[in-house]
Amino acid sequence: MTANLLALEGVHTHIGAYHILHGVDLAVPRGQLTMLLGRNGAGKTTTLRTIMGLWRASQGRITFNGQDITQMPTPAIAALKVAYVPENMGIFSDLTVRENMLLAARSARNVSQIDEARLQWIFELFPAVEKFWSHPAGKLSGGQKQMLAVARAIVEPRELLIIDEPSKGLAPAIINNMIDAFAQLKGSGVTILLVEQNINFAKRLGDTVVVMDNGVVVHAGSMRALADDEALQHSLLGLAI
Structure with a gap:
């Protein structure tokens, strides 16, 4: 088994006339919770939708568990035990x-x-x-x-959960409940890729972090290292955790 359950290599995505992702390289380590951070419009949701095959990568490669899923239809990706929770929840x-x-x-x-x-x-x-x-x-x-x-x-x-902004608009008590739930899921061996704007949420849960800006990855590393480096936070996100 590879150390990374999911990997994107040089992924580009076009939506109509718009070029949204410009060569995204991203790795999600097996059994860990990876935070995907970035300003609004950085390309985070497009990255998740491209992984799930909802939008097609126009260039590059996406592998899951060592298998190339770049051109797979969404139902086939879901059948590999991948679940996606979109920002609008899809209820x-x-x-x-x-x-x-x-x-x-x-x-x-x-x-x-x-x-x-x-x-x-x-x-x-x-x-x-x-x-x-x-x-x-x-x-x-x-x-x-x-x-x-x-x-x-x-x-x-599921082997992989992909979740887009689970804490958006939630009260602090419910956010704490959600954090506890994700911690239990991670403890059960589920790999999680999570987009989040709530930086405290990210700091408490994340093992690794990927930061995007303008459709590319500008930083990848340990969540703890980013949380401890205010200068890096300002540089990447324009704010301090």
């Missing part, structure tokens, strides 16, 4: 929490076929999922929807 508002979870459980035809032990583990991570099990997902609060989005992503075992 089906008219369906219940239970129905949202069942849709994400690819191997289950009904709720009784979802692994019971795994479901109880998810309920412990995100009590709101159990509390509002039979409620329409559209009636949940923003924080509860975010918990459901992550719960849905892990309803089956």
Whole structure:
């Protein structure tokens, strides 16, 4: 097995006439939580969508677990045990929490076929999922929807979780709950790539960090090293952690 579960090499992405990614090199070490940071418009979300095949790389190579996935369709990438939680969460508002979870459980035809032990583990991570099990997902609060989005992503075992700004708009107490949940997921051996604007969130969770600007990677290294270097933070992000 390679040390990096996911790797991007010289990846370019065009969206219509716009050239968004300009040769992205990025490595996600196996079993670690990698933070993807950068100012708004740096190319972070485009990078995640390109990894998932939602937008096609126009140049370069993406490998997952040693396998070239650059031209794979999104369902085939998901079938490799990769889950993606977009910034808008992708919740089906008219369906219940239970129905949202069942849709994400690819191997289950009904709720009784979802692994019971795994479901109880998810309920412990995100009590709101159990509390509002039979409620329409559209009636949940923003924080509860975010918990459901992550719960849905892990309803089956995953090797890689890709999550775009999970703390956006959440209250501090819910952010702390989310941090605890991600720490448990990482402890269970799941590799996580996480875009985040909340720097305290990044500092508490990240093992490694990648910083993007204008469609390229401008820094990669240890999260702790970046957190300890205010001059580097100002240089890369225009702020101090």
